[in-house]
Amino acid sequence: MSSKRAQGRIYISSDFHFCHENAMRYSDRYSQRFHNIQEYQSALMEHLASFIKPDDIFLFLGDLSLGPGKSVQVCKDLLSVLKCDNMHFIRGNHDKWLTNLNLYGMGFRSVRDYLLIDDLLICHYPLADAYGEFGQYKMHKFLWDMFYQNPVVRRVIHGHIHNAVLRGIEGVEYVNVSVDKDKDKFNVYEFKDIDYDEFKAMLKKSGVSKFKRSQKGKK
Numbered sequence: 001m002s003s004k005r006a007q008g009r010i011y012i013s014s015d016f017h018f019c020h021e022n023a024m025r026y027s028d029r030y031s032q033r034f035h036n037i038q039e040y041q042s043a044l045m046e047h048l049a050s051f052i053k054p055d056d057i058f059l060f061l062g063d064l065s066l067g068p069g070k071s072v073q074v075c076k077d078l079l080s081v082l083k084c085d086n087m088h089f090i091r092g093n094h095d096k097w098l099t100n101l102n103l104y105g106m107g108f109r110s111v112r113d114y115l116l117i118d119d120l121l122i123c124h125y126p127l128a129d130a131y132g133e134f135g136q137y138k139m140h141k142f143l144w145d146m147f148y149q150n151p152v153v154r155r156v157i158h159g160h161i162h163n164a165v166l167r168g169i170e171g172v173e174y175v176n177v178s179v180d181k182d183k184d185k186f187n188v189y190e191f192k193d194i195d196y197d198e199f200k201a202m203l204k205k206s207g208v209s210k211f212k213r214s215q216k217g218k219k
Helices: 037-049 072-079 100-105 135-149 196-204
Strands: 010-013 057-060 086-090 108-112 114-117 120-123 155-158 173-176
Touching: 037 072, 057 196, 072 100, 086 196, 100 108, 108 196
Parallel strands: 010 057, 057 086, 086 108, 120 155, 155 173
Antiparallel strands: 114 120
């Protein structure tokens, strides 16, 4: 019997922090499993490659790499383990050093700051008070303003907070896709809210970040 899937799947994750040795220490994550960042990031990419297929969609929500060893070539080499033809990038606060051309060269098909699909916001930031202060969002003030001026948002898929406790806004559901959300495993979220073909068509519109779906298309 063939095990081939009938259709591709959609996966979302964030905060890989390639080359960032301290990232392993901040929340004592992976300390029992890996001796250094090289072991960690190799194991992470091998894990992703074990189930993400060429026709799947992989949406990365920012903070790809930082630290003294970061480089475009290191990121490209690590990402090359993934044989995924539909990788897309949403920028985080540690991605300023990467140009769009850098990211396209790594295999990403589109680069955005966010996706707003009806009442669902997908971006790096939870846009809620994760650390007891809001100053971290000043660099993306337009996202903050959009969130508070757009009361239709009822769900946020985000990264940024790693395994921190989020104090969310009442009436809004939050989904944390930070890869290190859980100390003992890699966190990768399978997104099932939108049909694969519909989501793939949205992502192809690289200059568009806001989408309104028809009632017919909604589940």
